[in-house]
Amino acid sequence: MEEIKDDPYALAIVTYALHLANSTKKNEALKMLETHRKEDDEGGVHWSAKVGTEKPKDAQQYFYQPRPVDVEMTSYVLLTYMLNGDTVKGLSVVRWLTSQRNALGGFSSTQDTVMALQALGAYAEKVYLPMFNISATVTNGADKHHCNVSAENAIVLQSYQLTNLDDEVELEARGSGVAFAQLQYSYYRTALKDDLPFYCTKEIRELHSGNRLQLDLCCKYAVFSIFYCTSCPDVFAAITMLQNRLRRPELVDCK
Template structure:
């Protein structure tokens, strides 16, 4: 439709473009979806294996809105009847950027971008098993349709050590390691000072000042 095409040309807002791309992906309108993808590719921020979008177009912009826009693009890419190898490669670059924005608890900057991002990332995982193992420590994580939105974590007991990761399945998952310092007991500094000598004399007196630091 020429009118619709002209309308898309007038859309300059990256957030709106990403949301429309996802909407037409859900509607199975491939032609319109591809038009919107072309607009998104023109404003994409590419950094080797990472790919994302932001409202400002700045490569250093990794705020909540950038996470949400990139998540809608990822949803649009994956919401098709048949995802090609090229689509998965494109999606993988978006996922690589998204997981770098996650905090230690699996969330993002806000509630809204966390919901959209986790929905997009969940399409990347349907049924997969992840095994994290060292010489004396083994952990298994099962990701399936029922728990794909659940953030799973386990504490590594054997640290420091070399760990291997084995993934079995037909989709992709995100595995992250965090070093979260444990709270330590607060310690205070105590200094005792003692003076040896007669400090009442005005001149010619040697004084010795001793410090004890605890």
């Protein structure tokens, strides 16, 4: 294991495999793996394959999502904890994993989604109580929404759309068992600086007395390499021929 002690991704997989095989080296591998743990300000614990901090721009991109490799290796650690029956350490890992989920319950890619759901399922199996019954109340301003989670509807998603967006949201739960609550929000804002790799403009026009809509979309993309072709056919002639073949898409209002 000395060869992979500095590679948390490989170490996470090997540690899980050693626990599955009940190897005598499993505890040694787990101790080595726990030296790579990272804890956030909210008490969540995860493992990252990247040494050091990420570039500030990476977390500010409009398409930013948690790195799949981090979710995947953290899931292996949670599965290892569940093989040991260690739900105390597993809770901090679950807290981080659930914070990385999107609004549909998945993650960034297929592989990390499969591993994360498997790990969360293993944790749910360990903390399950026969007398599972939780009553939750969501308070949003003057509005209140009540829901009950029991063994009969534990796998059913219950959702509530907030109406008072300027007011605080409070969640109160009572009972026995473990349930997962998630608050999802999205918003749009003006870009602070024009650092996007592409720029698009659109124009919608009505044709034929409003029976048709024509969408004109123009995009430009910032290229990083420009090559000058010295022995190619007439590029402008090729572009002109291509333009003559293209048709503009139209949306037809079927009445």
